[in-house]
Amino acid sequence: MSRVLILNPADDIAVALDDIGAGETPEGLAVAATADIAQGHKIARHAVAEGGLVRRYGQVIGRASAPIAAGDHVHVHNLMMDDGPREAEVGVDAKPVATLDGATFNGIVRADGRVGTRNYIGVLTSVNCSATVARRIADAFPDSSLPQGVDGVVAFTHQGGCGGSSLSSDVTLLQRTLAGYARHPNFHSILIVGLGCEANQIPAWLANEGLEAGPNLRALTIQEAGGTARAIEAGVEIVRELVSEAATVKRQPVSASHLTVGLQCGGSDGWSGVTANPALGAAVDLLVAHGGSAMLSETPEIWGAEHLLLRRAADQGVADRLNARLDWWREYADRHQMELNNNPSPGNLKGGLTTILEKSLGAVAKSGSTPLNDVIGYAEPLTTHGLSFMDSPGYDPCSATGQIASGANLIVFTTGRGSVFGAKPAPTIKVASNAKLASWMDEDMDVDASPVLTGTPMAEVGREIFERMLAVASGEKSKSEALGIGDNEFVPWAVGAYL
Incomplete structure (x- = not known):
């Protein structure tokens, strides 16, 4: 059985399927390892001269920063960024998508026809100054106290809302x-809680x-309520009423087609690019179909992989919008004296x-193979079915x-290292x-994509993800x-300066 994986015949490297010791000639490779190669790391299939391009997936992943001999460990000591x-x-x-039908889930149909997968009451904050009051209101409704059908009362707090121009980005x-x-x-x-004097005035942003305030969109400010304790008391009364109404909601x-899935990796x-991401891509293809x-x-x-998305752009306008965002990020990194190649984290390395x-x-493998139909800005409403791209930083919660x-x-x-995001x-x-991660952190992992490495077809693992x-979406946790994760992962993107 081969101990290395060669993903494309044009690749200059192979990936170690298990730990390979220096001097070993692993089955599947014609050369001996010149150093210890850890599982998941790269080993050179042949020599690459200093300055030569190195390929994986049949695509350029960097340029040799030093001469690479056959059997060498290929990593940060001899591989650098190539921005060609x-x-x-x-x-x-x-290509046109072959449509499928028949897949359903038990969703929550709102009065306007939108479909949800959960039934929460949200307590939003207009400014950091109202964060404590919002959390105290939500804390008055522990999950164990809620009627069946109500998934939770959650406060969403943040660090912004003031300290800058009211018209700032x-x-x-x-x-x-x-x-x-x-x-x-x-x-x-939703209940929105504000302080009262912040730059992010509730009536203005609504x-x-x-948006308009109404029976399902309430608002209060701490200053108008008469202070912290009175604001908490008023908020609890409002949410108690909303919980009673939410308990009458039924799934159907x-x-x-009513599913909209955000694709993340961390x-x-x-x-990740061999098993989990392409398996998710196979699930996305099923979803879009x-x-x-x-x-x-x-x-x-x-x-470095944008060309693969551009080749799938539905039209020139989509391609232009994607290129515009990439240009913005290049300028943004330069302005802050950063390099986009500093992105791989210590865990990634x-x-x-x-x-x-x-x-x-x-990472791009998560998107599957269907056309890229739209490119939107951060938090802009999605209006196009199929695959879209939303501009954002690479920080997962944000x-x-x-x-x-x-x-x-x-x-x-x-995830390959073990994110606990929710x-x-x-x-x-x-x-x-x-498999090691799936077993070791089994309380966090929903699906194990590693069977791809032992012969399970990618489409089969993709089908498993789609069914999950x-x-x-139907209500299974x-x-x-x-584990109760998700109350502290609200991280709006902050781009500008505080004054």
């Missing part, structure tokens, strides 16, 4: 994010975002990933917050890239929900 041009024929891979971005949560179908109703069968390793929607995000983590190019090629604000009613999160109000399904999506 990556030409793409726009739309050449945008951060305030408008925060308003858009809050509005996305306020109209999200996974909420039965008007800016086309709906088409899988704590990636050398197997059934009329559903998926959002890829984390713009710095498609760097330990797991076998070396450059952002390599990481991005694996990116997922934007996806939820854009309309994701479910998150699927792949989110409310959109339940999170976590997919492990390797439908089950969780994901592992992160069973």
Whole structure:
């Protein structure tokens, strides 16, 4: 049985399927290892001269920073970033999707026709100054006290809402994010809590975002309520009424076309791009074929693989919008004296990933193979079915917050090192890239994608993920929900300065 994996005949490296000792010639490779190679790390198939390109997945993942001999460990000591041009024929891979029907889940149909996967009451904050009051209100309703059918009362607090111009980009971005949560179908109703004197005035941002206060969208300010204790008391009374109303909601069968899934990966390793991410991509293809929607995000983590998305762009306008976001990130990194290649984290490096190019090629695999139909800004409402891209940082909680604000009613999160991420109000399904992780952190992992390495077809694991999506969307708890995770993962993107 081969001890290395060669993903593409054009690859300059192979990936170690288990730990390989120096001097061993692993089955599947014609050369001996010149150093110890850890599982998931790269071993050179042949010599590469200093400055030569190195390929994985048949794509460039970097340039040799020193001469690489056959059998060498290929990693940070001899592989560096290559920022050369990556030409793409726009739309050449945008093929029509063969439609499927029949897949359903038990969803929550709101009065306006939107469909949720959960039934929460949200307590939003306009400013950090109202965070404690919002949390005290939510804390008055522990899950064990709620009637059947109500998933929880959750406070969403943040660090913004004041300290800058009322017209600054951060305030408008925060308003858009809050509005996305306020109209999200996974909420039965919303209470907004403010201080009263903040830059992010509640009436103003509601008007800016086309929202109106009403029976299911309430608001109060601490100053108008008469202080902290009175505001908490008033908020508890409002939420008590909303909980009673939310308890009357019932689930009903709906088409899988009502699912909008945010695609995330974090704590990636050398197997993420081989097992979990492409398996999620296979599930996304099934979802899109059934009329559903998926959002890829984390713009710095498609760097080096953007040409693969451009080849799937539905039209030139989609390609132009994606390129515009990449240009913005290049300028943003330069302005802050950062390099986009500093993205691979210590955990990524330990797991076998070396450059952002390599990481991005694996990350893009989450999106499957269907056309890229739209590119939207952070937390902008998603209006297009199929696959879309939402601009965001590569920081998972921040990116997922934007996806939820854009309309994701479910998150699927792949991991190789072991992320423990969860989110409310959109339940999170976590997919492990390797068997060790799936076993060691079994209380956190919903799906094990590692059978791909032992012969299980990718399509079969993709089908398992898709069926898990439908089950969780129908009300089954994901592992992160069973652990009660998701109250502290609301992280709106803050771009500007505080004054």
